[in-house]
Amino acid sequence: xxxxxxxxxxxxxxxxxxxxxxxxxxxxxxxxxxxxxxxxxxxxxxxxxxxxxxxxxxxxxxxxxxxxxxxxxxxxxxxxxxxxxxxxxxxxxxxxxxxxxxxxxxxxxxxxxxxxxxxxxxxxxxxxxxxxxxxxxxxxxxxxxxxxxxxxxxxxxxxxxxxxxxxxxxxxxxxxxxxxxxxxxxxxxxxxxxxxxxxxxxxxxxxxxxxxxxxxxxxxxxxxxxxxxxxxxxxxxxxxxxxxxxxxxxxxxxxxxxxxxxxxxxxxxxxxxxxxxxxxxxxxxxxxxxxxxxxxxxxxxxxxxxxxxxxxxxxxxxxxxxxxxxxxxxxxxxxxxxxxxx
Numbered sequence: 001x002x003x004x005x006x007x008x009x010x011x012x013x014x015x016x017x018x019x020x021x022x023x024x025x026x027x028x029x030x031x032x033x034x035x036x037x038x039x040x041x042x043x044x045x046x047x048x049x050x051x052x053x054x055x056x057x058x059x060x061x062x063x064x065x066x067x068x069x070x071x072x073x074x075x076x077x078x079x080x081x082x083x084x085x086x087x088x089x090x091x092x093x094x095x096x097x098x099x100x101x102x103x104x105x106x107x108x109x110x111x112x113x114x115x116x117x118x119x120x121x122x123x124x125x126x127x128x129x130x131x132x133x134x135x136x137x138x139x140x141x142x143x144x145x146x147x148x149x150x151x152x153x154x155x156x157x158x159x160x161x162x163x164x165x166x167x168x169x170x171x172x173x174x175x176x177x178x179x180x181x182x183x184x185x186x187x188x189x190x191x192x193x194x195x196x197x198x199x200x201x202x203x204x205x206x207x208x209x210x211x212x213x214x215x216x217x218x219x220x221x222x223x224x225x226x227x228x229x230x231x232x233x234x235x236x237x238x239x240x241x242x243x244x245x246x247x248x249x250x251x252x253x254x255x256x257x258x259x260x261x262x263x264x265x266x267x268x269x270x271x272x273x274x275x276x277x278x279x280x281x282x283x284x285x286x287x288x289x290x291x292x293x294x295x296x297x298x299x300x301x302x303x304x305x306x307x308x309x310x311x312x313x314x315x316x317x318x319x320x321x322x323x324x325x326x327x328x329x330x331x332x333x334x335x336x337x338x339x340x341x342x
Contacts, residue, residue: 020075023053
């Protein structure tokens with residue numbers, strides 16, 4: 001019997017390009033997306049978070065739908081995909097960053113895989129990093145993230161093709177409140193409902209990425225709220241069926257809880273009933289212990305110090321995210337349609 005998805009409805013695939021000030025890369029992203037959907041009967045939707053550069057102007061010369069946030073203060077990683085999803089029509093939806101380019105041939109193979117595996121909600125591919133000296137790239141290589149390898153995975157970081165019917169079951173495409181971890185959040189909501197995610201051994205995108213000095217990047221993430229994402233995900237999952245998956249799937253969460261315990265121990269040493277000299281000595285020893293341990297592991301005092309500072313920033317972000325007020329995730333994102341297509 002023929003699978004219903006093989007009938008190829010008028011809009012087979014929607015590629016949502018989320019963008020904020022991507023004028024350097026947006027033309028390449030749009031052209032690669034149009035080429036990818038052309039043989040499939042698809043569409044391209046640019047979801048713009050109130051760019052102040054020429055992103056929208058450059059995009060307007062292409063036959064794509066362009067939608068923009070009505071309120072710039074709502075910018076965050078989670079709102080862009082949801083905004084694009086609201087205005088998309090495809091039976092399958094691919095999320096693409098404005099600094100990425102679709103790889104030819106990925107979509108047909110991903111669609112064929114999903115037709116053959118009706119229990120799979122999303123499929124990703126290999127992410128080809130073009131900026132191999134960036135801090136983010138080197139960190140991923142060092143951690144050796146398993147979910148970036150081919151096979152069944154617990155999330156589709158860096159984009160993937162999703163089955164709309166599965167997203168409907170999960171409630172919404174992307175949590176409009178999240179400043180990061182939005183793909184992980186979608187993954188756990190899908191997995192809690194019995195869906196699977198898969199990464200196939202084929203290039204899906206080229207990623208150019210952005211780079212910045214390490215400490216400058218931390219400060220940028222703090223100011224933008226990006227660093228609050230994990231806490232926001234935990235808060236959103238509280239009392240929901242996918243809470244267990246959140247608590248068990250993010251190994252850095254255990255690290256940040258350990259950092260919180262370290263902070264409590266440091267404060268406790270200052271309050272304990274001991275002579276001040278002993279308190280200060282014990283405090284200093286406990287304070288430098290993680291740096292010394294990481295220096296031994298990484299064979300670099302500079303990398304060790306940055307690791308510990310990064311832990312502290314992310315732990316503070318976790319707490320901040322847990323305390324950040326939320327809007328209902330299912331609430332429609334206020335938007336303006338700048339350019340429509342038939």
